[in-house]
Amino acid sequence: MASRLTQQNRAGWLMAGPAFLLIAAFLIIPFFMAIGFSFTNQRLVSPNPTEWVGTANYERLFGIAVLTLEAERDDDGTVRTKDGKPVFPSLRTYTRNKDGYPEFYRKREWFSFGRGDDRRTFVLATDVVFLKAVRNTLFFVVVVAPLQAAAALGLALLINRRIRGINIFRTIYFMPVVISMVVVSMLWRFIYDGQNGLLNTMLDLLTFGWFEPVDWLGQTSTALPSIMAMSIWQSVGFHMIIWLSGLQTIPESLYEAARIEGASRWQTFRHVTWPGLRNTAILVMIIITMQAFTLYPQVAVMTGGGPLDSTQSIVFQMVERGYGRQDISGGSTISVFLFLFVLSISLLQRWLTREK
Amino acid sequence: MTLERTTRLIGLYLFLGFIACIFVLPILFMVMSSFKPDLQLLSDSASLRAFLPVGDIGVDNYRDAFSRAPVGLFIFNSVFITATTLVLSLFLASIAAFSFVFIEWRGKTVVLAIIIATYILPFETVAVPLLLLVNNLPWLTTEGVTWGWLNSYQVQIVPWIIRALEIFLFVQYFRDLPRDLVESARVEGASWFQVYRRVVMPLSGPVIATVAILKFLEMYNNQFIWPIMVVQEEGLRPIMVGLLYFFQLNTAWGEIMAYLTIITVPVLAFYLVLQRAFIASIASTGVKG
Numbered sequence: 001m002a003s004r005l006t007q008q009n010r011a012g013w014l015m016a017g018p019a020f021l022l023i024a025a026f027l028i029i030p031f032f033m034a035i036g037f038s039f040t041n042q043r044l045v046s047p048n049p050t051e052w053v054g055t056a057n058y059e060r061l062f063g064i065a066v067l068t069l070e071a072e073r074d075d076d077g078t079v080r081t082k083d084g085k086p087v088f089p090s091l092r093t094y095t096r097n098k099d100g101y102p103e104f105y106r107k108r109e110w111f112s113f114g115r116g117d118d119r120r121t122f123v124l125a126t127d128v129v130f131l132k133a134v135r136n137t138l139f140f141v142v143v144v145a146p147l148q149a150a151a152a153l154g155l156a157l158l159i160n161r162r163i164r165g166i167n168i169f170r171t172i173y174f175m176p177v178v179i180s181m182v183v184v185s186m187l188w189r190f191i192y193d194g195q196n197g198l199l200n201t202m203l204d205l206l207t208f209g210w211f212e213p214v215d216w217l218g219q220t221s222t223a224l225p226s227i228m229a230m231s232i233w234q235s236v237g238f239h240m241i242i243w244l245s246g247l248q249t250i251p252e253s254l255y256e257a258a259r260i261e262g263a264s265r266w267q268t269f270r271h272v273t274w275p276g277l278r279n280t281a282i283l284v285m286i287i288i289t290m291q292a293f294t295l296y297p298q299v300a301v302m303t304g305g306g307p308l309d310s311t312q313s314i315v316f317q318m319v320e321r322g323y324g325r326q327d328i329s330g331g332s333t334i335s336v337f338l339f340l341f342v343l344s345i346s347l348l349q350r351w352l353t354r355e356k
Numbered sequence: 357m358t359l360e361r362t363t364r365l366i367g368l369y370l371f372l373g374f375i376a377c378i379f380v381l382p383i384l385f386m387v388m389s390s391f392k393p394d395l396q397l398l399s400d401s402a403s404l405r406a407f408l409p410v411g412d413i414g415v416d417n418y419r420d421a422f423s424r425a426p427v428g429l430f431i432f433n434s435v436f437i438t439a440t441t442l443v444l445s446l447f448l449a450s451i452a453a454f455s456f457v458f459i460e461w462r463g464k465t466v467v468l469a470i471i472i473a474t475y476i477l478p479f480e481t482v483a484v485p486l487l488l489l490v491n492n493l494p495w496l497t498t499e500g501v502t503w504g505w506l507n508s509y510q511v512q513i514v515p516w517i518i519r520a521l522e523i524f525l526f527v528q529y530f531r532d533l534p535r536d537l538v539e540s541a542r543v544e545g546a547s548w549f550q551v552y553r554r555v556v557m558p559l560s561g562p563v564i565a566t567v568a569i570l571k572f573l574e575m576y577n578n579q580f581i582w583p584i585m586v587v588q589e590e591g592l593r594p595i596m597v598g599l600l601y602f603f604q605l606n607t608a609w610g611e612i613m614a615y616l617t618i619i620t621v622p623v624l625a626f627y628l629v630l631q632r633a634f635i636a637s638i639a640s641t642g643v644k645g
Binding site: 005008009011012013014015016018019020022023026027028029030031033034037042044155158159163165166169170171172173174175176177178179180181182183186187188190191196197198201204205233237238241242244245290293294296297300301315318319321322323328331332334335336338339342343346 | 368376378379383386402451452464467482483487515576578580584613620624627631638639
């Protein structure tokens with residue numbers, strides 16, 4: 001008996017060992033390395049020994065200070081203006097003065113807002129680009145997740161019926177999912193082009209020339225929304241399939257009962273379909289959110305983070321530092337931050353789908 | 357009554373068709389444009405001709421794309437990397453799952469729990485430290501041990517072989533197989549490996565197809581961020597990174613479309629032939645809670 005157990009132990013470890021070693025070496029160990037590096041000044045290659053720097057990397061990423069300034073006044077007390085706007089003292093007097101204002105030292109303006117005519121509050125940050133990347137990524141997640149989930153549910157409801165040829169439509173709606181996001185991004189660069197882009201010319205055609213061409217990826221107000229629309233186009237079919245498998249778990253008898261009761265379409269959806277989709281809904285939202293947090297190829301191929309950092313993303317910044325500047329510690333710090341985001345989403349899912 | 361139903365059905369088909377256009381037209385445009393000279397491509401995009409094979413149709417763009425970049429080499433690299441990873445992944449994931457489901461060994465609950473926990477680690481969160489790690493790993497060559505994996509095939513293959521999802525899908529499938537089959541084969545004196553090879557794997561067609569399709573898409577379509585980080589030598593780059601060659605050419609759209617078509621058509625062909633299997637495998641990634 002004992003020999004059979006040791007024999008089983010040996011067989012078990014031999015068979016599971018290679019897979020476990022690979023996961024340990026290429027996922028688990030690097031994950032702990034990321035946490036470790038985030039407290040050092042590790043570089044990919046460096047003549048100097050690596051040093052422990054405590055939380056300096058995190059302080060640099062999240063260093064924020066708020067400064068409220070009074071507008072400059074002339075000798076008679078009226079607010080000095082230039083082009084109709086009040087003039088404020090130069091921020092450099094605060095951000096370049098290490099001894100006088102250490103809390104503002106080497107920070108840059110992130111954004112500012114006015115308080116009345118003569119006061120303005122400036123939010124200064126050590127790493128403005130990173131904070132913009134965080135804001136853009138969150139914005140991307142908050143817009144794409146509900147829109148894409150809703151569009152996917154709409155498509156699933158549309159094709160969840162038994163009519164001739166419906167499989168053809170399912171096949172077509174799903175098609176972009178199997179195309180690489182890298183390819184899709186390159187293709188849509190032409191579609192979004194400001195001069196000859198397909199989108200501009202088609203809108204021009206549909207509105208009989210009323211439409212003014214837009215440089216979709218070239219201006220800060222439309223670049224990120226354009227990337228969002230394209231991302232939804234590429235992956236909505238994926239979530240349609242998940243909704244569809246959720247829809248097919250709802251027993252036909254419930255719909256029959258609703259029909260006998262004389263329920264309207266909306267009532268049927270509201271009281272039969274939707275309650276049956278609760279767990280699917282959570283799953284879809286979680287998957288989309290996870291995917292959206294790792295926004296990268298679209299940005300790398302289409303905009304490179306521009307114009308004016310309006311499409312920077314967390315992962316794009318991570319690659320920019322970890323690989324581009326070979327700043328392993330800086331990139332690792334962003335990795336840890338990204339992981340905390342993903343972990344909290346995952347815990348939220350556990351909590352929402354817990355057994356009651 | 358029937359008339360009303362017919363009109364509603366026609367309306368439904370029109371709507372379905374309209375939505376289908378949204379998904380198909382950009383892809384159709386890509387393929388059609390790849391056969392057109394740049395000037396015609398631009399002028400055609402102002403009308404519905406953009407989606408039709410009209411005018412001066414030819415394969416010049418393909419010829420130019422092949423002469424601008426080592427496209428054949430990129431395709432070879434991608435196919436080689438994808439195929440190697442796929443085979444190793446199917447073997448290592450299934451044999452590990454076999455031991456988790458059918459063999460009693462000490463520590464297996466803990467090991468399986470650790471593997472499943474890595475499911476929430478997106479590759480992106482380990483990419484940067486992994487870059488440093490692979491830069492310091494040894495590799496055995498005919499000339500002895502070399503250090504550092506940058507600019508190699510193995511750096512694009514080994515870290516990608518196994519993911520938790522693949523083991524998980526095999527474990528789930530094996531759990532539903534009848535245990536008696538395994539028990540009786542053992543009683544007849546078969547070794548564990550023989551049971552795996554002769555009894556379990558022949559019954560696992562569906563899950564093998566699912567994992568193979570997912571791995572294929574991951575390796576062929578989504579290898580971008582990592583090869584950019586670890587492979588500077590152009591001869592070793594996969595097709596998605598090969599696209600960088602065409603980045604600066606904002607005007608040579610015909611060539612770009614030809615390259616995109618070369619990359620995409622094999623995947624689309626696979627998909628159209630095996631669409632049920634593709635859709636089933638993608639749906640299975642959503643089963644996990």
